[in-house]
Amino acid sequence: xxxxxxxxxxxxxxxxxxxxxxxxxxxxxxxxxxxxxxxxxxxxxxxxxxxxxxxxxxxxxxxxxxxxxxxxxxxxxxxxxxxxxxxxxxxxxxxxxxxxxxxxxxxxxxxxxxxxxxxxxxxxxxxxxxxxxxxxxxxx
Numbered sequence: 001x002x003x004x005x006x007x008x009x010x011x012x013x014x015x016x017x018x019x020x021x022x023x024x025x026x027x028x029x030x031x032x033x034x035x036x037x038x039x040x041x042x043x044x045x046x047x048x049x050x051x052x053x054x055x056x057x058x059x060x061x062x063x064x065x066x067x068x069x070x071x072x073x074x075x076x077x078x079x080x081x082x083x084x085x086x087x088x089x090x091x092x093x094x095x096x097x098x099x100x101x102x103x104x105x106x107x108x109x110x111x112x113x114x115x116x117x118x119x120x121x122x123x124x125x126x127x128x129x130x131x132x133x134x135x136x137x138x139x140x
Contacts, residue, residue, distance in 0.1 A: 069110045085126075089130070095132065115139070
Protein backbone atom coordinates (compact mmCIF):
# COMPACT_ATOMS: atom_id res chain seq x y z
CA UNK A 1 0.00 0.00 0.00
CA UNK A 2 1.46 3.24 -1.08
CA UNK A 3 1.23 6.23 1.20
CA UNK A 4 1.10 9.68 -0.13
CA UNK A 5 2.67 12.40 1.92
CA UNK A 6 0.68 15.48 2.44
CA UNK A 7 1.60 18.76 3.88
CA UNK A 8 0.45 19.26 7.44
CA UNK A 9 -2.18 21.77 8.31
CA UNK A 10 0.41 24.09 9.88
CA UNK A 11 0.82 27.18 7.84
CA UNK A 12 4.21 28.13 6.44
CA UNK A 13 4.46 31.17 8.71
CA UNK A 14 4.01 29.28 11.97
CA UNK A 15 6.91 27.92 14.00
CA UNK A 16 7.42 24.21 13.49
CA UNK A 17 9.45 23.47 16.64
CA UNK A 18 10.29 25.08 19.96
CA UNK A 19 13.80 25.28 21.40
CA UNK A 20 14.27 25.06 25.15
CA UNK A 21 16.07 28.12 26.50
CA UNK A 22 17.04 26.53 29.83
CA UNK A 23 20.42 25.12 28.69
CA UNK A 24 21.20 28.36 26.86
CA UNK A 25 20.54 30.41 30.01
CA UNK A 26 22.74 28.04 32.03
CA UNK A 27 25.62 28.52 29.59
CA UNK A 28 25.18 32.29 29.71
CA UNK A 29 25.31 32.23 33.50
CA UNK A 30 28.54 30.24 33.43
CA UNK A 31 30.08 32.69 30.95
CA UNK A 32 29.00 35.60 33.14
CA UNK A 33 30.65 34.09 36.23
CA UNK A 34 33.86 33.40 34.31
CA UNK A 35 33.93 36.97 33.02
CA UNK A 36 33.34 38.35 36.51
CA UNK A 37 36.58 36.73 37.66
CA UNK A 38 38.64 36.98 34.48
CA UNK A 39 38.07 40.59 33.47
CA UNK A 40 39.44 42.25 36.64
CA UNK A 41 42.52 40.05 36.42
CA UNK A 42 43.01 40.83 32.75
CA UNK A 43 42.87 44.57 33.40
CA UNK A 44 45.22 44.29 36.42
CA UNK A 45 42.73 45.94 38.73
CA UNK A 46 42.26 42.95 41.02
CA UNK A 47 44.41 42.73 44.11
CA UNK A 48 46.79 39.83 44.19
CA UNK A 49 45.85 39.37 47.84
CA UNK A 50 42.62 37.78 46.64
CA UNK A 51 39.54 37.20 48.71
CA UNK A 52 41.42 37.94 51.94
CA UNK A 53 40.76 41.66 51.60
CA UNK A 54 37.47 41.31 49.72
CA UNK A 55 35.83 39.43 52.57
CA UNK A 56 36.79 42.00 55.17
CA UNK A 57 39.51 40.00 56.90
CA UNK A 58 41.74 42.86 58.01
CA UNK A 59 40.73 45.30 55.28
CA UNK A 60 43.60 46.13 52.97
CA UNK A 61 46.23 45.31 55.59
CA UNK A 62 48.64 42.87 54.05
CA UNK A 63 51.05 41.06 56.33
CA UNK A 64 54.57 42.35 56.09
CA UNK A 65 57.21 40.36 54.28
CA UNK A 66 60.19 38.88 56.06
CA UNK A 67 63.57 39.03 54.38
CA UNK A 68 65.97 36.14 54.82
CA UNK A 69 69.33 37.12 53.33
CA UNK A 70 71.96 34.51 52.53
CA UNK A 71 75.55 35.61 52.05
CA UNK A 72 77.95 33.78 49.74
CA UNK A 73 79.72 32.48 52.85
CA UNK A 74 76.51 30.75 53.96
CA UNK A 75 75.62 33.19 56.74
CA UNK A 76 71.89 33.72 57.13
CA UNK A 77 70.21 36.98 58.22
CA UNK A 78 66.60 37.36 59.40
CA UNK A 79 65.57 40.96 58.60
CA UNK A 80 69.19 42.05 59.00
CA UNK A 81 69.94 40.04 62.17
CA UNK A 82 72.35 37.12 61.89
CA UNK A 83 70.78 33.74 62.74
CA UNK A 84 72.07 30.19 62.64
CA UNK A 85 70.16 27.19 61.27
CA UNK A 86 68.48 26.31 64.57
CA UNK A 87 67.33 29.89 65.15
CA UNK A 88 66.02 30.14 61.59
CA UNK A 89 64.09 26.90 62.03
CA UNK A 90 62.57 28.02 65.34
CA UNK A 91 61.60 31.46 64.00
CA UNK A 92 59.92 29.97 60.91
CA UNK A 93 58.08 27.42 63.07
CA UNK A 94 56.99 30.15 65.49
CA UNK A 95 55.76 32.26 62.58
CA UNK A 96 53.80 29.35 61.12
CA UNK A 97 52.14 28.38 64.41
CA UNK A 98 51.29 31.83 65.80
CA UNK A 99 49.62 33.22 62.68
CA UNK A 100 46.72 31.93 60.65
CA UNK A 101 47.20 30.90 57.02
CA UNK A 102 45.94 34.30 55.81
CA UNK A 103 48.05 36.35 58.22
CA UNK A 104 51.39 34.79 57.33
CA UNK A 105 53.82 37.16 55.64
CA UNK A 106 55.74 36.35 52.50
CA UNK A 107 59.25 35.04 53.10
CA UNK A 108 61.74 36.64 50.69
CA UNK A 109 64.94 34.63 50.42
CA UNK A 110 67.60 36.92 48.95
CA UNK A 111 71.08 35.76 48.04
CA UNK A 112 74.26 37.17 46.61
CA UNK A 113 75.29 36.13 43.08
CA UNK A 114 77.85 33.64 44.41
CA UNK A 115 75.54 32.11 47.04
CA UNK A 116 75.50 28.32 46.97
CA UNK A 117 72.29 26.77 45.63
CA UNK A 118 72.19 24.35 48.56
CA UNK A 119 71.80 27.27 50.98
CA UNK A 120 68.64 28.34 49.13
CA UNK A 121 67.32 24.79 49.20
CA UNK A 122 68.03 24.54 52.93
CA UNK A 123 65.99 27.68 53.68
CA UNK A 124 63.13 26.57 51.40
CA UNK A 125 63.06 23.11 53.02
CA UNK A 126 63.06 24.64 56.50
CA UNK A 127 60.13 26.91 55.56
CA UNK A 128 58.23 23.99 54.05
CA UNK A 129 58.81 21.84 57.13
CA UNK A 130 57.48 24.70 59.26
CA UNK A 131 54.31 24.85 57.15
CA UNK A 132 54.99 28.08 55.28
CA UNK A 133 54.14 28.11 51.59
CA UNK A 134 54.57 31.72 50.45
CA UNK A 135 58.36 31.73 49.95
CA UNK A 136 60.10 33.48 47.05
CA UNK A 137 63.77 33.71 46.07
CA UNK A 138 65.84 36.39 44.37
CA UNK A 139 69.45 37.30 43.73
CA UNK A 140 70.85 40.75 44.51
